[in-house]
Amino acid sequence: MKTGYQGRMKRPLLVRVGKALRPWFNGLIAKGSLVPNIPLLDNSLFPWVAALEKAAPLMQEEFRAIMAERNAIPPLRDLSPDHKRIAPDSRWKSFFLYGYGIPVPENCARAPVTAQLVAGIPGLCSALFSVLEPGGEIPPHKGVTKGMLNAHLGLGVPRDRDNCWIKVADHTLHWDDGRMFVFDDTYQHTVQNNTDEVRGILFIQFERPTRGLGRLMQRLFLGGVKKSAFVKDAQNNIERWNRIQAELEKV
Structure with missing residues (x-):
């Protein structure tokens, strides 16, 4: 049985090895990509996007119901310690599906409707309701792997949309x-909500369409991430948070 001390000793080594190999993995994944290696991709490359947009009103209903108990949505930094650098306070909240x-x-x-819809996305990695409170900010940072792409679907957008934005490379x-x-x-991307309203989105991460050696490297890298403390800690914290909320509802 691994002790907590041993786990802490092994984790930095895994992180160091991962960081060292990441540029090599990303280069091979980019070469094998079936979609352009550019910051912003055309929605027409992903047929499932249109289906989700069409079903957006149903997902908005579920999102609003969850937001009715907004304080029960956990801050991302509480679920994933590795995100504390880019989630400096509790204003970025995440409801993972x-x-x-x-x-x-x-x-x-x-x-249930949102969960069923996202389950049909090819190569789904993660799907969550991402909430950024008024004044919330996500500092500039870069994702770890070319093996995944991100998609954002607006579910609760501030009326002052010009002051709520994400900048990806040169695209605002x-x-x-x-x-x-x-x-x-x-x-590199960064997010700011400089309004007095909450920004709510469906945040999706999915596997980049790839082939050949790029596909193999993608599978190896993502397989390693799934087994890492980065993911295991978050899973355990989500389970712990939900247990606590269930107990509070009984009181």
Whole structure:
């Protein structure tokens, strides 16, 4: 049995090895990509995007129901310690439906339509309702792997949309209710909500369409991430948070 001390000793080594190999993995994945290696990708490359946009009103209903108990949505930094650098306070909250392909049953039960819709996305990695409170900011950063792409679907967008944005490389994007955009998060990106309203989106991470050696490297890298403490810690923390909330509801 591994002790907590041993786990802490092994984790930095895994992180160091991963960081050292990451540029090599990313280069091979980019070469094998079936979609352009650019910051912002055309929605037409992903047929499932149109289906999700069409179903957006149903997902908005589920999102609003969950937001009715907004304080029960955990801050991302509490779920994933590795995100503390880019989640400096509790204003970025995350309601996970899937994390690296693994469903969160309690959360999926509260948003069954959304959970069913995202389950049909080819290569789904993660899907969550991402909430950024008024004044919230996500500092500039880059994603770890070319093996995944990100998609954002607006579910609750501030009326002052010009002051709520994400910048990906040289592209400044604003969310719209019921509309989606897809981007490569290995390009530097940053988010700000400079309004007095909450920004709510469906945040999706999915496997980049790849082939050949790039596909093999993608599978190896993502397989390693799924087994890492980065994912295991988050899974355990989500389960712990849901247990606590269930106990509070009984009081």
